[in-house]
Structure formats: C-alpha cells, structure tokens
Amino acid sequence: xxxxxxxxxxxxxxxxxxxxxxxxxxxxxxxxxxxxxxxxxxxxxxxxxxxxxxxxxxxxxxxxxxxxxxxxxxxxxxxxxxxxxxxxxxxxxxxxxxxxxxxxxxxxxxxxxxxxxxxxxxxxxxxxxxxxxxxxxxxxxxxxxxxxxxxxxxxxxxxxxxxxxxxxxxxxxxxxxxxxxxxxxxxxxxxxxxxxxxxxxxxxxxxxxxxxxxxxxxxxxxxxxxxxxxxxxxxxxxxxxxxxxxxxxxxxxxxxxxxxxxxxxxxxxxxxxxxxxxxxxxxxxxxxxxxxxxxxxxxxxxxxxxxxxxxxxxxxxxxxxxxxxxxxxxxx
Amino acid sequence: xxxxxxxxxxxxxxxxxxxxxxxxxxxxxxxxxxxxxxxxxxxxxxxxxxxxxxxxxxxxxxxxxxxxxxxxxxxxxxxxxxxxxxxxxxxxxxxxxxxxxxxxxxxxxxxxxxxxxxxxxxxxxxxxxxxxxxxxxxxxxxxxxxxxxxxxxxxxxxxxxxxxxxxxxxxxxxxxxxxxxxxxxxxxxxxxxxxxxxxxxxxxxxxxxxxxxxxxxxxxxxxxxxxxxxxxxxxxxxxxxxxxxxxxxxxxxxxxxxxxxxxxxxxxxxxxxxxxxxxxxxxxxxxxxxxxxxx
Numbered sequence: 208x209x210x211x212x213x214x215x216x217x218x219x220x221x222x223x224x225x226x227x228x229x230x231x232x233x234x235x236x237x238x239x240x241x242x243x244x245x246x247x248x249x250x251x252x253x254x255x256x257x258x259x260x261x262x263x264x265x266x267x268x269x270x271x272x273x274x275x276x277x278x279x280x281x282x283x284x285x286x287x288x289x290x291x292x293x294x295x296x297x298x299x300x301x302x303x304x305x306x307x308x309x310x311x312x313x314x315x316x317x318x319x320x321x322x323x324x325x326x327x328x329x330x331x332x333x334x335x336x337x338x339x340x341x342x343x344x345x346x347x348x349x350x351x352x353x354x355x356x357x358x359x360x361x362x363x364x365x366x367x368x369x370x371x372x373x374x375x376x377x378x379x380x381x382x383x384x385x386x387x388x389x390x391x392x393x394x395x396x397x398x399x400x401x402x403x404x405x406x407x408x409x410x411x412x413x414x415x416x417x418x419x420x421x422x423x424x425x426x427x428x429x430x431x432x433x434x435x436x437x438x439x440x441x442x443x444x445x446x447x448x449x450x451x452x453x454x455x456x457x458x459x460x461x462x463x464x465x466x467x468x469x470x471x472x473x474x475x476x477x478x479x480x481x482x483x484x485x486x487x488x489x490x491x492x493x494x495x496x497x498x499x500x501x502x503x504x505x506x507x508x509x510x511x512x513x514x515x516x517x518x519x520x521x522x523x524x525x526x527x528x529x530x531x532x533x534x535x536x537x538x539x
Numbered sequence: 540x541x542x543x544x545x546x547x548x549x550x551x552x553x554x555x556x557x558x559x560x561x562x563x564x565x566x567x568x569x570x571x572x573x574x575x576x577x578x579x580x581x582x583x584x585x586x587x588x589x590x591x592x593x594x595x596x597x598x599x600x601x602x603x604x605x606x607x608x609x610x611x612x613x614x615x616x617x618x619x620x621x622x623x624x625x626x627x628x629x630x631x632x633x634x635x636x637x638x639x640x641x642x643x644x645x646x647x648x649x650x651x652x653x654x655x656x657x658x659x660x661x662x663x664x665x666x667x668x669x670x671x672x673x674x675x676x677x678x679x680x681x682x683x684x685x686x687x688x689x690x691x692x693x694x695x696x697x698x699x700x701x702x703x704x705x706x707x708x709x710x711x712x713x714x715x716x717x718x719x720x721x722x723x724x725x726x727x728x729x730x731x732x733x734x735x736x737x738x739x740x741x742x743x744x745x746x747x748x749x750x751x752x753x754x755x756x757x758x759x760x761x762x763x764x765x766x767x768x769x770x771x772x773x774x775x776x777x778x779x780x781x782x783x784x785x786x787x788x789x790x791x792x793x794x795x796x797x798x799x800x801x802x803x804x805x806x807x808x809x810x811x812x813x814x815x816x817x818x819x820x821x822x823x824x825x826x827x828x829x830x831x832x833x834x
Contacts, residue, residue: 275658279687305661326656329611331620331637338640339665350717355612378714378761379610382654385714387679388763388828389753391821395656396679421827424747440714445746446724446756453745453756454720533717539729 208469209476210500211269211368212493215247215483220257222490223266227497230267232300233257234482238280239287240271241324242482243398254294267297273322275303275381275395285309292317298343301325302381307340320368321345324394326381330362337364344368346478348380353465353534357472366475372492373480374525375460375532377440385439390421401438408434418442435526457526463496463512465534466503488523495519540773540804541783542797543570543704545652545675546606546632548712548787549757550736553583559788560592564599566794567801570783571596572632574606574623576652577712578719578758579616580732586622593629609634609654610715610759630672643669653678653706653785654715660691663701673702675785678711678767681825682775689780702782707769708796709787710742711828713754714761721758741789752817753829765819765829770800772823772834774809 212228214220223231234240236248249257254270261268270291276284284306291299292314299317301307302324310317321327321336323346336342344366347356360367378385380394387393390405407419414430418437425437435441440454462469462477469477477500479492495516503510521527532538544563547556563571573589573596575581584592593603605623608616617637624631624641633639634652642649650673657663657674666674676685685705692698722732724743742757744764752764766789769776773784784800786793792815799813821830 275656276661277687278659278684278691281659281661281691303656303658303662304665305659308661308665325636327636329617329620329635329637331617331640332611332635334644335636335640339669350610350715351612352717355614358614377718378716381656382610383714384677384679384711384828385754385761387822388711388713391825391827393679395658395677423751423753424749427748443748444753445748445750446743449724450748453724454716454761455718536730537728539717539719 208466208474208500210493210496211476211478212489213479213482213484214257214489215242215244216249216486217253217257218486219482219484219489221260222486223493224261224264226490226493228266228493230269230297230476231257231261232269232271232482234271235287235290237283237287238398239274239284241273241322241394241398243274244403244483247483251290254290258294258296269298269300269320270294270296271300271322272306273300273302273324274398275324276306277396288314300346304339307336307342311340318343321365323348323370324381326379328379330359333359333363333365344475346370349376349460350379350533352536352539353468356469356474356534360472360474367473368476368478369469369474370460371462371477371479372496372520373459375455375458375530377455377532389423389439401436406437441525456528458528458530459524460532461517461520461524461529462531462534463499463516463520465531466499466512467507467510470503470507491519492523540777540781541569542567542800543783543785544568544572544793545706545709545785545787546572546574546576548577548710548760548762549740549742549789550578550581550583550734551740552737553588555740556584557592559791560596562791562794564596564601567797568601568786570602570604572604572606576606576609576634577760578736579608579613579619580734581736581758586619590626590628603629604632604650605629606632606652607634607638609652609712611635611637612717639666639669646670648672651675654712658688660688660695660697663688663692664695664697667697667701671701673704673782675704675706678706678713679822679828682772682779682823683825685781686779698780703780704783704785705769705776705781706767707772707784707786708793709767710755710765710789711763711767711787712760713763713828716759716761719759720756720761724756763819763828765817765831766815767820767822768796768813768815768818769820769823770796770803770813771809772820773800773804
C-alpha cells in the first residue's frame with residue numbers, strides 16, 4: 208500500500224519525503240483546496256521546488272484542487288488545474304464534477320483521483336466518476352465500516368485510498384455544512400471548516416477557557432483542563448439537559464491495527480490527514496507509518512502494531528486519544 | 540412558481556405517515572417527493588407502501604417523485620436504491636451520484652436533491668447531458684451565488700433546458716454520518732438502536748451550554764437548529780428564473796406555511812412575510828446559515 212502524506216508547506220514536504228512517504232499531497236494558496244488556511248500551502252514557485260525535491264527521491268506529488276468550484280470565480284479552479292498539469296504532477300485530486308470534466312477534457316494525460324470531498328461511498332458513485340471522468344483512484348469518506356470497505360474494494364473499477372491516521376471527520380466529507388451554518392464558510396465553498404478567523408479563546412473568571420466560533424460557545428474548559436480547538440463537531444453541547452460531546456469527542460483516527468485487513472482487501476493507498484500540521488508532526492507520523500508498513504511487508508503473518516508506534520501516535524492525537532472511527536461498528 | 544414537498548426527513552410511524560400524506564393529497568402542493576432518504580434502518584414503510592402512497596397522491600393530481608437515500612453505505616442500501624431507480628413508473632430524485640449513475644445508465648431522466656453537490660453550471664451541463672431535468676440548489680448557497688450559476692448556465696446554453704428549485708422552508712439537512720447521534724444521545728448502539736428516533740418525530744435540539752440552539756439531531760443526519768424560511772423571497776426567485784420552491788415538513792405547520800405562500804402568490808403581493816418561530820434565512824443573503832436577515 209502506498210503511503211500518502213500531507214504537506215502544507217515546503218518544510219513539511221521535506222519532512223514527509225525524508226521519513227518515507229511514497230507520495231505527498233499538497234494544495235495551492237487559495238480556496239481551490241480543502242485546507243485553505245492563512246499561511247498554508249504552495250505558490251507555483253514553491254510547488255516547482257517541492258516537485259523537484261520529491262522527484263529526486265522517487266516520491267510522487269499529488270495536488271488537491273478539491274473544493275467545489277464557485278460559479279462566480281470559476282476561472283480560479285481552471286487555473287489551478289492548468290497549473291497542476293503544467294507542473295507535471297503525478298495526480299490531481301478533485302471532487303467537483305465540473306472541475307473533473309475540465310481536467311479530463313483539457314489535460315487528458317493528467318491522472319485524476321477522486322477526492323474524499325466527492326463523497327463516493329458506493330459502487331454506482333465510483334462507476335459514475337470512473338465512466339465520466341476516467342478517474343484512476345478514489346479516496347473513500349470516513350463513513351464506511353471495514354466490511355463495507357471490503358465489499359466496495361471487491362468490485363471497485365478504480366484503485367481505492369483510505370484514511371489511515373489524523374483528525375477525524377465524522378461526517379461524510381463533501382456533505383457537511385455545519386461550518387457554514389455557524390461561520391459562513393464550509394469545506395465545499397471556502398475550503399475551511401471551523402475557520403480560525405471565527406475562533407475566539409476567552410479566559411473565564413474561574414481560570415478556565417471558553418472557546419467560541421462566531422460568538423457561539425463550542426466548549427467550556429475548567430481551570431487546568433487542556434482547551435482544544437473549537438471544531439464544531441467536537442464541542443460539548445446541551446442535549447436534553449445533558450452537557451456532553453453529543454457528536455464526537457476530540458480524538459484522532461488511527462488504523463495501524465487494520466494494515467493487514469486493508470492490504471488483504473486490495474486497498475492501494477493509505478492517507479495521513481494533516482496538511483495544517485507542523486513539519487515535526489508530519490515527520491513523526493510518516494516515520495511510524497513507514498516502519499509499520501515495512502514491517503507488515505516483511506512478515507505479513509506475524510504483523511502486530513507495536514506499542515511504541517501506538518504510543519508515539521497517541522501523543523500526536525487530538526485529546527491524546529485515538530479511535531478506529533466508522534471502520535468499527537460499535538463506534539457508529 | 541410551483542411548490543414541492545420534499546421527502547420526509549424524520550422517522551414517523553406508518554400510521555402517522557399515511558395520515559400526513561392524506562392531508563398532503565388535499566393540500567396545494569404541486570409536487571411531492573416520497574421515500575426514505577435519511578437512514579436505511581427506517582423501514583416502517585416498505586417500497587410497496589411508498590408506491591401505494593405515490594399512486595394515491597397521483598390520483599389526487601399530484602406530480603409524484605421518488606427520492607433516494609442520501610448516504611449509501613451497505614450493500615442492502617444499494618439494492619434498495621436499485622429498486623427505487625427501476626420502479627418504471629415515477630420520476631426519481633437522486634440524492635447521491637450512485638443514483639445518478641443508476642438512472643442515467645438506464646437512460647432515465649432524473650432530478651437531483653439538495654445533497655448532490657452542484658456549485659457551478661459546468662457540473663449542471665454534465666448532468667444535463669446524462670438526463671438531469673431539475674436540480675435543487677445546495678442549501679448553503681446564496682441568491683448571488685445562484686445568479687452566478689444561472690448566468691453561467693445561460694452562457695453554456697443549458698439554462699432553458701433545466702428547472703431550478705430552492706429549499707425554501709423547513710429544517711435543513713446539514714450533515715450525514717456513519718454514526719447515529721440519536722442512538723448516541725440515548726446511549727444506544729446504532730446496531731441495536733431500538734428505533735429510538737420514532738420517539739422524537741421532529742428530531743432532538745442541540746444547543747450551546749449558554750442555551751443557544753445550533754442544530755437538530757435526526758439519526759445519522761445533523762440538521763439546522765432553526766427553520767429555513769425564504770417564503771417572502773418568491774418574487775426575487777421568480778425574477779431569477781427559479782421554477783419551484785421546496786418545503787420540508789417537520790410537522791403539520793408545513794401546511795400553514797404553504798397556504799401563506801399560495802395566498803401571496805395568488806394576490807401577487809410580495810413580501811407581506813410569513814413569519815414563524817425560530818427561523819433563519821442567512822444562507823440566502825450570503826451570511827451564516829443561522830442568521831435571520833430582516834427584509
């Protein structure tokens with residue numbers, strides 16, 4: 208399985224490459240990609256440098272142009288696709304049928320991957336993107352159980368990539384508007400979820416911390432409790448008088464245990480989430496996953512996730528806890 | 540301007556569903572979408588029951604559409620989708636690209652619901668070639684964005700071949716998950732959920748710790764905490780070329796809202812305003828979804 212790692216800037220890219228990524232995915236500096244954060248992503252010039260660094264070390268570069276193209280700004284998405292093609296990247300990761308159609312027609316030799324934002328969870332959807340745009344690979348949303356992934360892999364017309372580690376989206380990607388409902392910006396329209404510009408950290412009289420998005424209280428931390436970023440689906444809310452993480456707790460996906468299963472069902476690539484993360488984070492996660500995948504390759508029958516890998520990844524996880532997410536039925 | 544009643548998003552008992560649609564049959568809706576679109580485990584009505592309802596409504600002069608599931612996960616979800624797409628009698632509303640594939644590969648015309656991501660006219664053009672006749676705009680888009688999409692559609696020469704519908708009244712579906720939040724709130728496992736969502740026919744409100752309502756929990760779906768109300772925007776929609784307004788029912792209040800709109804349409808008197816409690820319209824004005832812009 209190919210190890211696909213994130214890079215939000217050049218140092219992270221080097222870190223991913225140096226620690227054993229097979230492929231690195233990046234985005235340009237605008238709302239054409241789903242990690243449109245201030246100070247993040249690549250200018251054309253930086254992308255050329257990134258490509259050279261990766262190529263020299265036999266690592267593939269994938270470019271995400273994976274938001275939904277807004278009609279009043281369509282040319283921006285065209286330009287991003289053209290730039291990716293001119294750079295000669297190994298694949299373009301896109302979700303919008305308009306964008307995929309443009310890429311397929313204008314740059315027929317460009318490899319297309321369906322982004323997780325394309326929300327393809329079933330056979331018909333995969334057939335749709337394959338037949339209409341010739342996609343070579345699809346990234347599956349984090350809503351399928353392991354059994355459902357296996358059933359899909361069995362008949363998929365294209366390679367499948369699944370999420371292996373990182374912040375956990377609990378909603379079907381490409382179909383979550385919670386962020387625009389509260390802040391006006393969503394992954395689909397602006398490439399942002401719970402955007403930093405809407406965040407307010409507010410010390411409470413009791414020495415704790417309130418975290419807000421567009422003024423709405425997302426979580427309230429007691430003194431001494433570590434305050435986390437106010438991602439909408441991971442806040443503590445009032446439901447029927449009970450204050451709890453009604454949707455999900457701060458936690459990260461970790462599937463080191465699933466490597467043999469995913470490999471046996473023919474999954475082509477595992478993806479690490481986190482283009483917004485630091486070079487140190489990207490390097491460490493990549494290192495652990497490289498070691499695990501190599502370990503599995505050498506002796507598939509005796510593979511077992513090592514404690515030291517689990518604890519290294521645990522330290523890098525949201526709320527220092529990890530989950531198998533939707534892959535495991537009880538989580539659902 | 541036509542009116543469409545979207546599919547029922549909540550889980551109601553079979554009796555309640557039949558009783559509700561009896562009232563729909565006598566209402567002023569032009570078009571009615573039927574079928575389970577939220578959770579594959581909700582089987583109070585089987586496809587045969589929905590088809591029976593469809594025929595009854597058609598006999599009463601309604602234009603009937605079958606809606607498909609939005610988040611398709613299991614093989615059985617997908618077999619059900621195939622059955623709906625192959626019904627051979629009623630037009631189908633696709634709520635996932637899987638349904639678009641099933642319908643277009645059978646050479647059937649289709650429409651798309653609000654969860655199919657159409658954010659530009661290049662996407663529209665592609666789907667139109669495959670058989671798209673009418674589309675419902677994603678709920679998060681504004682009037683300005685819609686104008687841009689329709690201008691683009693005109694430039695691509697497809698505007699006249701497509702009808703546009705806007706979600707105008709009701710709690711908006713905002714997100715879909717593998718996890719059932721209704722089961723979670725009730726400390727149940729999804730696989731042994733006891734169909735607990737039957738007990739909350741309008742979903743469960745989720746508020747901040749300061750008591751501000753944000754969302755509504757409805758099984759695997761997270762909905763808006765406020766009820767979308769764009770009814771006073773019909774004249775603007777008409778100017779833009781929108782051909783129908785979609786209502787989504789959380790209760791029988793939907794009939795009051797419909798009657799209010801029909802009266803306004805009848806009297807050609809825009810903007811007298813049909814006010815309801817706890818409403819929002821922010822998306823339409825390019826703001827956050829939960830805001831209420833006073834017009």
